[in-house]
Amino acid sequence: MAIYGKLKLEHSLAITAVLISACLMAGCGGSDDSSDNDPNDTVTPSNNIPVADAGSDxxxxxxxxxxxxxxxxxxxxxxxxxxxxxxxxxxxxxxxxxxxxxxxxxxxxxxxxxxxxxxxxxxxxxxxxxxxxxxxxxSSTVTETLYSIVDTHQSICYSSSSGDENKCDGKGYDADYNGHQPDYTLSNDGLIVTDNVTGLIWQQSSDINEDGLLNYDDKLFQPDAVEHCDNLTLAGRSDWRLPSVKEAYSLILFSGKDASDYQGTDTSTLVPFIDQVFDWAFGDLDSGVDRIIDGQYASTTLYQSTTMNGDATMFGVNYVDGRIKGYPSDTKPFYVRCVAGNEDYGLNDFEVLTSDTVSDLATELMWQTSDSDSSNWDDAVSQCETATTASFSDWRLPNAKELQSLVDYSISPDTHSSAAIDAVFDSSSFTNEAGVKDWGYYWSSTTHVSNSGDGSNAVYVSFGRALGYMQSTILDVHGAGSQRSNDKVDVITEPGAQSATGSEGEFYYKGPQGDILRHNNKVRCVRDTE
The missing domain is CATH 2.60.40.10 (Immunoglobulins)
Structure with a gap:
């Protein structure tokens, strides 16, 4: 009986379905203006399922x-x-x-x-x-805390004499070597930038008062900058800090052009020394205080001595003129960009390999223990390209960032009677222009390009006093550990250079702080161990 009832029901439903279908085809009981289209009837749209994205591994x-x-x-x-x-x-x-x-x-x-x-x-x-x-x-171990030095991003070679762009042909210039190219990731909310080479995590913006403008109002004195970063909570992190000068310098890119000689006010054509993933600013001309080149950023690194006329000094990085200089730490405000992550960045781990070589286990770079003199920049490049120290033949003149990694900012000539470098290295001394025992400027392979595209200057790092000539007096104007530049061939022909006489004879200087120029800087070669 139950089976019969089920079959009967199925038969009835089938007939009903056929009748409904036939009626729909014939337009049963309706017309174009059928009252079946009740405006009170609603159709509930289907919902699309959302898509989750948890980010990358x-x-x-x-x-x-x-x-x-x-x-x-x-x-x-x-x-x-x-x-x-x-x-x-x-x-x-x-x-x-x-x-x-x-x-x-x-x-x-x-x-x-x-x-x-x-x-x-x-x-x-x-x-x-x-x-x-x-x-x-x-875990953070010796081999796992290695950090790489980001390449300078310099891809063009320049004639030393004319400063014109040249084809790179393996002479040993910065652009002849690739290194660890810059690689940054901007967070989805745009607040932080991760440096995928160094492991450092940066604020994307230096607009610390969050008014949508990056200008003089965002600058802080160095002690206030330290406090600002220590108290910062951003992107769920509270481990922010003001960077050391080595951390801040990790961001510099020598694809930039030095705006020091620019006399205009339109900055749209100027090229900074920092990646465009970050915000950045020139000096704020509306402030009545800044010059265009006043784009210095604060660091925690203080000079162990003083500069100028006894000023307490902080090393700052300028992404407008492409230099490190010592600045008054208490009387000049700076832009601020806080950093987090990789607290080991910038720490050296030297191992003496032979009497002629020292390896930095932190960066996997091998260095010559001793230095040498050069007659000019091309001679410095050639010395390293032809060096066979410790039977290696792949030596090169270090780029600016590799060279700066050697600076020991806890040392100064005035306080330690030595170059600003670890004692495992031999650094030759000389009598400087003021008649004082000093240590040298060291050439890098990096060209310092002017805003006009002139590449006749090269970057050097001062492991001794960074001297200047001001008001007829020779001073340590920027501190040991500064990075500046001068003519590759002969400072005598450097545009704007002037001469004066010191205890050691005639010397040349240039710029607002009278940076003393030397064409026969020192040389210390490097090679990769990785």
Whole structure:
């Protein structure tokens, strides 16, 4: 009986379906203005399922704070999303997420291993499919805390005599070597920039008062800059700090052009010494105080001596003129960009290999223990290209950033009676223009290009006093550890150079602080060990 009833019901439903279909085809009971189109009837649109995006896999150092960013999650309907982060698996069962229901979450990778993290978003109606990433954490050991020096980004070679662009042909200029090219990642919210070469994490913007303008009002005196970064909370991090001068210098790129000689006010054609992923500014001409080249950034690195007439001094990096100089730390304000991550950056780990060579295990660079004299810049380049120290034949003149990595900013000639470099190196001394024992300027392979495109100057780093001639007096105007530049061939022909006489005879100087110029700077060659 039950079977018969079921068959009967199925037969009736089939007939009904046929009748309904036939009626629809014939237009039963309706016309073009049929009252069946009731305006009170509504059709509920279907909802599109949102898409979760947990970001990219990460490699981190154990003990560090890991940032999770779901900003790239989306919903085609434009619905507001809610977020739910979860830890699917972890080597530490006690690890927990902070802000797990926010677009950005975080956790501390407490022990070595892989942390699998998932994100699900909800548009108010439906959950997305979970998107997962793997965060791999490794302990900070000698081999794992190696940091690379970012290349100068100089890709053009220049004639030493004319300053014109030349084809690179393997002479040993900076552009003949590739190095570790700049590689930055801007966070989805645009607040932070990760340097994928150094592991340093930077503020994208120096607009510290957040008024949408980067100008003189954003500058701070050095002690205030330290406090500002120490108190900064940004992108879920509270480990921000004012960078050391080595950290700040890691951002400099010598694809920039020196604006020192620019006399105009339109800055749209000027090329800074920093990647465009960051904001940056020239000096604020509207301030009535700044020049265009006053784009100096503050650091924590203080000179162990004084400059000028006994001024307490901070080393700052200028991304407008492409130099490091010592500046008054208490009476001049600076732009500020805070940094986080890789606290080992800039620390050297020297190992004496032979009587002629020293290796820096931190950077995987090998250096000549001793230095030599040069007659000019091309001679310095040639000395390194032909060197066979310790039976190696791949020596080169270091680029500006490699050379600056050797500076020991805890040392000064006045306080230690030595060059600003570790004692494992031999640094030859001489009597300087003021008749005082001093140590040299060292050539780099990097060209310092003017705003007009003239490449007749090269970068040097001063491991001795960075002298200037002002008001008929020779002074340490910028401090040992400064990076400046002068003519590659002969300072006598340098445009704007003037001469004076000191205790050691005639010398040449140039610029507002009377930077003393030397064409016969020192040479210390380098090679890669990796």
């Amino acid at each position: 990460q490699m981190v150092i154990t003990g560090s704070l890991v940032q999770l960013d779901g900003h790239l999650s989306s919903d085609i309907d434009g619905d507001t999303l809610s977020y739910q982060w979860t830890i699917d698996s972890a080597p530490d069962d006690s690890v927990t997420l902070t802000d797990a229901q926010n677009v950005m979450a975080s956790f501390t990778a407490s022990i070595d291993g892989d942390y699998v993290i998932s994100l699900i978003v909800n548009d108010g109606s439906d959950n997305s499919v979970a998107d997962s990433i793997i965060v791999s954490s490794q």
